[in-house]
Amino acid sequence: MAAPESGDGNNGAARMVTLISSDNTRFEVEAAAASLSQTLQLTILDGGGGGGDGIPLPNVDSATLSKVLEYCIKHAPAAANGGAPNATAVDRAELERFDNEFVNIDQSVLYSLIMAAHNLEIEGLQSLVAKKVADMIKGKSPMEIRRTLGFPDPTPEEQAEMNAHMLEYGWAYE
Amino acid sequence: MENPSKKSKTQATHRQGDEPVAAHVHLPEEIITEIVTCLPGKSVLCFLAVSRAWHRITTDPEFLAAHARRRPLEVILRTLVKSVRPRDDWVRYNTDDIALATVMVSGDAVGPGPGPNPARRLVQYPYSINRIAPASPQGMMIDSCDGVLLFKIGRCTYVIFNPVTWQWAELPRLPEIDTRASSPPWTTKFGFYRH
Known part of the structure; x- marks a missing residue:
């Protein structure tokens, strides 16, 4: 070595x-x-x-x-070592x-x-x-993701869009 | 000169004990894209809803292709849920409901929990798939490429589906061709290619 x-x-x-x-x-x-x-x-x-x-x-x-x-x-x-092939x-x-x-x-x-x-x-x-x-x-919900990334709270409009999305793709959040 | 690289040291000559205060870092789009690329498809779907900007990023075809290339390989399992023979006997095909699920190819990548079925539901057809003829498997998934699946759902009808964004698109119809004709042209199926 x-x-x-x-x-x-x-x-x-x-x-x-x-x-x-x-x-x-x-x-x-x-x-x-x-x-x-x-x-x-x-x-x-x-x-x-x-x-x-x-x-x-x-x-x-x-x-x-x-x-x-x-x-x-x-x-x-x-x-x-060039990506360590010999590591x-x-x-x-x-x-x-x-x-x-x-x-x-x-x-x-x-x-x-x-x-x-x-x-x-x-x-x-x-x-x-x-x-x-x-x-x-x-595994987080869209709302939790917003919080994690420090986004401001959603406008009522955005909130409505998020709710619609949750309804449509509810299975994804099981 | 034994191994000089091990001796290197970082020296802060006058260190100020400032803690970084970055509660609301505005991450540029390239970074967000990189983060989302590391997520499994199901989590990407959640990003569609986070904001309009993210919706745009996560539905961008280039992003989706890059995402698919990064994900571990999965096997697609196809389940025939139900097959119904219509009463009218002039209809020569059954109507099938099919579900697809995926399992990671690599054993150590199987999700958390010792559950008996690590399969992840990928898609349930939004509509019934018609069996074309006994010889051609019904509602076939023909090919997949960069995370996009190609299905034949009718004699000349093909759809592509992206399980991440849940988007369906029908491809332009091919001219009606009699597959029982004894001479060409025949169109049976096709796949993806890069060009």
């Missing part, structure tokens, strides 16, 4: 980049981890983010960004355990996370959170 794999591993000695959250917190992170973000990857390939100037992320606050980076750091090694079952199970725990968080944090994943184009994180939100919604 001791595979040095020194070949094309981006720059050998882990290159670091600095990310700056909307509230001006600086995060120093390995380029390989930050590159899980398609958006950041382009900047980093262009040589950005190193040295004193960081990459500003005006749409992501520090609490969200640290969570995002936690995910990226954990997933970077597997991503570097062991243990590694995969460990990642899965991490993922499950990772999304076991407050709903509002989940929404900030999925927004950040969307903006930064971190595909794996976005679908991980999407699955979690879907699980929260599964």
Whole structure:
């Protein structure tokens, strides 16, 4: 299992980049981890983010960004292996355990996370959170779904439409 | 250089202990779509009712196709509920009521509970299906593709059905063709293809 794999591993000695959250917190992170973000990857390939100037992320606050980076750091090694074809079952199970725990968080944090994943184009994180939100919604009535997603209460008109729908598709809510 | 990737650390140089306050995040449409794509068909149906915007998203053909491709494979079970032979003996076919249900192909994906029947009701025909001729199975489901089912419900009548949105659509009728003719053209059945 001791595979040095020194070949094309981006720059050998882990290159670091600095990310700056909307509230001006600086995060120093390995380029390989930050590159899980398609958006950041382009900047980093262009040589950005190193040295004193960081990459500003005006749409992501520090609490969200640290969570995002936690995910990226954990997933970077597997991503570097090209979707982990040679990852062991243990590694995969460990990642899965991490993922499950990772999304076991407050709903509002989940929404900030999925927004950040969307903006930064971190595909794996976005679908991980999407699955979690879907699980929260599964089996709920339209009204409960509205509440879960923080929609305002329905207008009388919308309420009437929802009722009509429930009548028509009542079996779906058994 | 042993495994440098394991050593990486996130350092917040001046952390502010702000809790995110995102009670009413407005999720953009792409994200909503991604979330709904992770849901089973029955839950997608609930989304039709949530709001007009969601109704539009969840009935979009492209969304439905993407959704179907993501869902686990299911086997379709067909049950003949009732078959009635009409009295008029000039009618040569029975009228059948058919129900379709689905079962997950993968054993570990079977829904919660140790219930004896994990089948999920997929469709009950909204109308009786006419048996065309003894040789051709009655009210046949002919094909399925991207979550859409194709049925033959009459000699030249085909309908497609989406069990997620519960939408039926009749395909343009084919010209009447005598299937007992001894020479072509014959039209028996067709399926889906991508082009």
